[in-house]
Amino acid sequence: MPGYPVLPDGLAYGGDYNPEQWPEEVWQEDVRLMREAGVNLVTVGVFNWGLIEPAEDVYDFDRLDRILDLLHTEGIMVDLATPTSSPPVWFRNRYPGSRLVDREGRVLGGATRHSFCPSSPHYAAASERVAVRLAERYAGHPALAMWHVHNEYGWANAHCYCATSAEAFRAWLRERYGDIGAVNAAWGTTFWGLTYGSFDEIEPPVLAPVGLLTGLQLDFMRFSVDTHIANYRRERAAVRRFSDLPVTTNFMIPNCKPMDYWRWSAEVDVVANDHYLDAEGPDAHIDLAMAADLTRSVAGGRPWMLMEHSTGAVNWQPRNLAKRRGEMRRNSLAHVARGSDSVMFFQWRASRHGAEKFHSAMVPHAGTDSEVWRDVVDLGADLGRLAPVRGSRVEADVAVIWDWESYWALELEWRPSTDLRFRERVGAFYAALWREHVTVDFVHPSADLSAYRLVVAPSAYLLTEASAKNLHRYVEAGGHLLVSFFSGIVDENDTIHGGPYPGVLREVLGLSVEEFHPLREHGTVTVTPATGIEGSVGRIWSERVRVREATPVWTFADGPDAGHPAVTRHDLGAGAAWYVATALGEVHGATDGDGHGATDGDGHGATDGDGHGATDEAHGSGSRDPYGLRGLLREVLDHAGVRRLAGVPEDVEVVRRGAHLFLINHADRPVTVPGVTGTGLLDGVEHRGSATVPPGGVAVVRT
Known part of the structure; x- marks a missing residue:
């Protein structure tokens, strides 16, 4: 059974890499800068379905071949994605019945990702086919560290209400309940006289006057989770026909309400999560800690992967505040403190086109003569020093x-x-x-x-x-x-x-x-x-x-x-x-x-x-x-009988991971934490009875 990916330098560091957005001469600069920053893992191929399959069953892997070869030459490993969260334009035009339908019965447009019905048999066939072709071609590539199926299941198409989804829902109910009487009993359909005579009479919870059967709504949510899991399993099986490397997908814990991640956790070899800070939240660092603790818990206490977060502002909040100096470092190391064995970002180089062009990146629009880039390089050095933390666990009372x-x-x-x-x-x-x-x-x-x-x-x-x-x-x-x-x-x-x-x-x-x-x-x-x-x-x-x-x-x-x-x-x-x-x-x-x-x-x-x-x-x-x-x-x-640290200011985050104590100061003043003896991994300082952490700073002490 595949396990946690084996990486060359302890903790994984990097992010989504989309070189197809740039001319090839930029790729050489990219790998040079990756080495400078200490990057050892990048996610490749998330959104290139239309590039590697420009027409149905016609493939062009030349660009992807060159990208993977270049990364391998420079010692950078690859988390290779199946690009199935963003079907090509030709797919939705050839199979219009695969388009997403909302609760009001509107067929939604397709000039975006996740613009497909998750129950579509045409999508199932096409996504499996491209996963097979990718795995067949790259299973033995020396750059490959792991597989990344799809991207953020449930992001925009958690539910679809088309006729295909309705029939799939009825089939799901038949398997779950066996007979229509059991459905009526479970949903309490005698209320308002809404008893069903057959499964064929059941429709999804489309837009209707208020007061829909709540049992119907809950079962449709469960069905939708199962549908996405089935799509993941299909692609995972396609990959495993050719490769025994770990397979995962990126969760959105806790910010994707429709996905039951307790159900999902058994499906992945390593739990991976995307977390984006609520920029305006007064206690955003506490929300981050909660997300990390919940992700570790979904992983069963095992180390997990921070697959995406941001160096600065995102592009989709009402007011996209940039992170203050030191905040990106604190965010990243807080995830590590709570069990992540990786720090990865969306994305490596800021995009010039599309909906996410104002989203921050490891290489910002300002280039390398910028505070963001210097922080990225410094963080890579920090993570190199924290290699001994890898694989250890967080214990909780x-x-x-x-x-x-x-x-x-x-x-x-x-x-x-x-x-x-x-x-x-x-x-x-x-x-x-x-x-x-x-x-x-x-x-x-x-x-x-x-x-x-x-x-x-x-x-x-x-x-x-x-x-x-x-x-x-x-x-x-x-x-x-x-x-x-x-x-x-x-x-x-x-x-x-x-x-x-x-x-x-x-x-x-x-x-x-x-x-x-x-x-x-x-x-x-x-x-x-x-x-x-x-x-x-x-x-x-x-x-x-x-x-x-x-x-x-x-x-x-x-x-x-x-x-x-x-x-x-x-x-x-x-x-x-x-x-x-x-x-x-x-x-x-x-x-x-x-x-x-x-x-x-x-x-x-x-x-x-x-x-x-x-x-x-x-x-x-x-x-x-x-x-x-x-x-x-x-x-x-x-x-x-739960013991707590005494004498520690409340805005100092204190987490023990294995033999290492993480001290993260969210205050604008230096703080001294008593009862700390050991060696600082980040600075080599010997602490004898206490540790002083500068304003906005982080200390990691091997005790």
């Missing part, structure tokens, strides 16, 4: 539950409040843990949780009975569980679990919820800890909690649930389960909506909510609320 299906279900229409957003709650809890210098893994609720002292469930609206039993066993065996409101409510079909809320979590939490009381826009309630210290502000939500075996820890002091529990703890077996019934004030403000530049599958960087990681006034309440969510987490972390 705390896990945060993340389930893409719960993400989908929570954000369907007609929930109790429009302010219920999956990323808002997860981001709030993650940010508070980050500021406590707690490194976390992300887990699916059905995963083995025994390695963790604390498991946090910020947004587990959809939770199966099996997953709930898994959480119950975890607590009884000595684990500590912290659950946020509106969790455990529905099963995998978005059907309410029987009995009082919170459904399948009633027993482990030792309570029930009589009624939800969502708050008005910008509304707040006051929550008072039992310890008698200053109260906290709650946002978004309040509810009538009835304790059974649980003990009230905090109480609503006002609002619709005044006098009733706001935070509870249930001692169960050898562990404890905590519950918080409102959105406690977050220190410094947590991001809203999907934020963080999150995509919705219909556009790169499209956001909802307040978007782009922006904070609203309510989220700024942390500065007036010194206890809040972070205070609760301190209490729970202490109770669970």
Whole structure:
């Protein structure tokens, strides 16, 4: 079985290389500069389908031959892509039925990438054919390090609603359910009398009056993920007919909501991810850390690859802010700290044409007499010094539950409040843990949780009975569980679990919820800890909690649930389960909506909510609320026995990877981190009891 790619110089460094955009004399300059910067791996061929197959079943590999030979001569290895995310113009003209159709039934144009139906049999045949021809020709090429199938599955064509997709969806349902009665039972079609008599009557969730069957919508999302995975498998199989090198594709964690990356993770030999900083987000570095931790978790804790990020500005955000001096280095090394064995960019040389001509690059339009280029060269030297880090792992005592299906279900229409957003709650809890210098893994609720002292469930609206039993066993065996409101409510079909809320979590939490009381826009309630210290502000939500075996820890002091529990703890077996019934004030403000530049599958960087990681006034309440969510987490972390570093400023990122301690200073002042003894990999400095990190600087200490 192929494993992690073997690279010559430790950590991989480079990016997407698109030499077909440039005359051949520029290629010689490119490889010279790559050597100067320490580049050892480039991704080639992502968008050249129309160049290597200019007409159907007519191939021209001359240019690609010369490119790969040149890179090999200069000692630069290649991640060779199948170019199937961007079908040629001739393909969509010859097979017009392969074009993408949106929810409104509009056939979309094709002068862009991802402009095809993922269920199209013509696309399946053509993409497999070009993958076979590539693999057959280049499987033995000495420059080749690995294979890169497609590019960013689900970027713009996560879902298609054409007649071909509709028939494929019906076939998927037949295989999943067996008979139409099982579909009706799962979707609850007796509601509004929408019972189906046969599979042929089912259509995808096209644009319709509000109130579509939610089970139908969830199954269409699952079908769409399976369709993209099937396309990947087809090309992977084509490659493996000729090559045993590792095969991957680039994920977009966490910013591609439609793709369930827990499902995807088993399909790739190495998890690779693209991450682009939300330039306007006040806590963009925390969002980056969350993305890296989630990517490592999807990889099962194994090292992963940062396949794309940016040296500076991107081209698709509303305001594309360039990175400040030192920010690109901090971004890159933060990914390495959290498990990446590569630092790669989109792209090597900035494009002069097309939609991404204002996207930054390793070689910017300003050329090599630029701050960006000098930073690129310096980063290459840093990564050379960090070669001993390669292959090591990050260990975590705390896990945060993340389930893409719960993400989908929570954000369907007609929930109790429009302010219920999956990323808002997860981001709030993650940010508070980050500021406590707690490194976390992300887990699916059905995963083995025994390695963790604390498991946090910020947004587990959809939770199966099996997953709930898994959480119950975890607590009884000595684990500590912290659950946020509106969790455990529905099963995998978005059907309410029987009995009082919170459904399948009633027993482990030792309570029930009589009624939800969502708050008005910008509304707040006051929550008072039992310890008698200053109260906290709650946002978004309040509810009538009835304790059974649980003990009230905090109480609503006002609002619709005044006098009733706001935070509870249930001692169960050898562990404890905590519950918080409102959105406690977050220190410094947590991001809203999907934020963080999150995509919705219909556009790169499209956001909802307040978007782009922006904070609203309510989220700024942390500065007036010194206890809040972070205070609760301190209490729970202490109770669970999770140790944290003492005396470290909160804007210093501290991550241990194997024997190496990464210290990343996001402040504009020098900071001293106590308790550090060892040798600095980047500067050779010996630290004896503490390490001082300059403003915006990074230290990596072998302890």
